[in-house]
Amino acid sequence: MTSAARAYVHGLVEENLGLAKGVIGSEELPADLVDLIASAVRGKTPREASSPQVEQKLNHFLLEVKRYSLERDGFFAWKARWPEARPFAACLTHDVDNIEHTRRHILATRRRFTARDLILGLLGLRSLYRNFGLVAGEEGRRGFRSSFFLLTSNYSLGDLLPSLTPLKENGWEFGLHGDFGTHDSLEKMREAVEKFQNATGSSPAGVREHYLRFDFEKTWQIMESFGFVYDTSVGARESLGFPLGFSTPFHPPTHDWSSMKILEIPLVLMDTTLWGYLKLQEEEGMHDVERMIEKVREVGGLFTLLWHQEAIRMRGGRLYPRILEKLASMECFVSSGVGVASWWESRSVPLVREGHEYRFAGNPPPGLRLHLEYSQGRKPRVDAGDLEVTQRGNLVKVNSGEFRLSVE
Secondary structure, eight states: OOHHHHHHHHHHHHHHHTOOBTSSOGGGSOHHHHHHHHHHHTTOSOTTOOSOHHHHHHHHHHHHHHHHHHHHHSEEEEEOSSGGGOSEEEEEEEEEOOSOOOHHHHHHTGGGSOHHHHHHHHTTSSOSSOOHHHHHHHHHTTTOOOEEEEOSSSSOHHHHHHHHHHHHHTTOEEEEEEOTTTTTOHHHHHHHHHHHHHHHSSOOSEEEEGGGOOOTTTHHHHHHHTTOSEEOOOSOSSSOSOTTSOOSOBOOBOTTSOBOSSEEOOOOEEHHIIIIISOOOHHHHHHHHHHHHHHHHHHTOEEEEEOOGGGTTSTTGGGHHHHHHHHHTSSEEEEOHHHHHHHHHHHTSOEEEETTEEEESSOOOTTOEEEEEEOTTOOEEEESEEEEEETTEEEEEEOSTTOEEEEO
16 A cells, blocks of 8 residues: 555544544554555445445544543543534435426326326326425425435426525525536536536536446546535445445545545435335335434444435335434434535544644534543543533533643
8 A cells, every 4th residue: 555545544534533633643544444445435345335334444443542542641532523423414415317207108107106196297287206395395394405416408407497596595405417428528527517507607516427427537536627515426326335335425535645625425325226226115115214324323424315306206205204204303413415515524624632632723613522531530621612421421512713622
């Protein structure tokens, strides 16, 4: 493993685990962890990986660092992954492949719909495939927001603006759904981005490739050149699992192992995997959704869900409100793609340790917490923050950039 690759992995580990700068050196990282992460971000892990093995290794490494620090120093602090130190997070996303179909298509697929929806659709009194309002209504009543990824080839973006603008003004995000070929062609990506900009008057912050097409040698580089804040294309189509071993965001590497600005938000579950590839019944599909949520919760990760907006009235797709209710019943952070990216970037403000004191080299975001463990007899003191004793241990609330934590 080259020194450049090890340095890249070192930065990723520090960011992912929320470690103070310099607490561990790159040479202290276990070789197997470095190899696993370096292979994962190059797309060389098994595509059928059934568990988030990278995060399992990262969490195990965190336990070792914590144990060593407590033995050596008598205290250890690190940044929580999610706002208010919630145990895990969820990212809600929707690809918008179609917004209408012909009457013939509706009749051919009539068994997908309830009798009421089918009749209203055939009479032209209800759109069966244009469900932005329905999706946003289910999310909004639970306090959630999500991302919709729009194609520039299958329908007119200009015609959608009257219905999309109010949602955007209320916190929903609209990103680019890359057309065929954008994943490996700079020119095709430029064409799609320009169509999006001309139609909406804004540049997309997020992107997801159509059919999850992805080339690890080209796609991130192309996206980086157009200034996307994040991508969420890397996932599995035919099976459930964690093809990179990650569920949490990370900055991909360049060819020479520098860290890119774009953030990758790995996809965990796509609705069409359940119904189109695995051919599951509704309750079987709901069971697998809950199973994948639990796998993410166990590692404190991010459950990124792709649920096509046109499917919410269909058999299988109509489970979406139940999934939202499941997430609402759990103690997790739920947001859109751009919301998750914004949190992850703001959380990356460096945590600095000097002797027995921790501080931030910048402005920490609202909601940031530190985990703190210390030996018996030690006394923590917090300035511009508060120490909270919870069921998840000691949490330090960060109130401002003047924050200081010392342990004597």
